[in-house]
Amino acid sequence: MKKKILVIDGHPNESSFCNALADACVKGAKASDFDVQTLALRNLKFDMSLRDGYRIIQELEPDLVEAQNKIKWCEHLVVIYPIWWGTMPALLKGFLDRCWLPGFAFKYHANDPFWDRLLAGRSARMIVTSDAPTLYNLIINLNAPVRIMKKMVLEFCGFKPVKTTAIGSVKNLSEPKRSQIIEGISKLGSQGV
DSSP, X not given: OOOEEEEEEOOSOTTSHHHHHHHHHHHHHHHTTOEEEEEEGGGOOOOOOOEEEETSOOOOOXXXXXXXXXXXHOXXXXXXXXXXXXXXXXXXXXXXXXXXXXXXXXXXXXXXXXXXXXXXXXXXXXEEEOSSOHHHHHHTSTTHHHHIIIIIIIXXXXXXXXXXXXXOOGGGOOHHHHHHHHHHHHHHHHHTO
8 A cells, every 4th residue: 555645845935945855755755656745835825824823713724624634644744844033934834823723633631731642643754944054953943943843743743753854054055965965855755754
């Protein structure tokens, strides 16, 4: 049975390096005959603001309903995004706020501080780019941009294991180095991880 992989491109710009990485991941996965679906968040039509927190859940736009269906469908999730101002782009944060809702991604218990991880049984890989060197994000930022997505989103909702590929100093990459990284991501895709 073919592994079901969903690749989410969280960069708002279609000509970005993240988009090239997403394309490479998809290409590699399809070459290995995995069942692959994609979500380019920049193409979705939805209100990024969670207007009333989780007190009253806003009606989901059709693109968010489709996104939830793809997330439920997948066995392995790949999320590709850049680090901007020490965190994910607003587009990705808005997507998480609106789409990864109580009752879909997690469910708090009524009488204790714990919760159910409603997306358990799936694995994930984060591919995170940054203009800063990877070591800078690790030492100075204590890897917060990666830890937030890994621990407070993916693992919180049940994804396990969650692996990370961090690509730093993107603005200084030569074209041969970019090509080498893209080829490496295609290979990761072909391995289904």
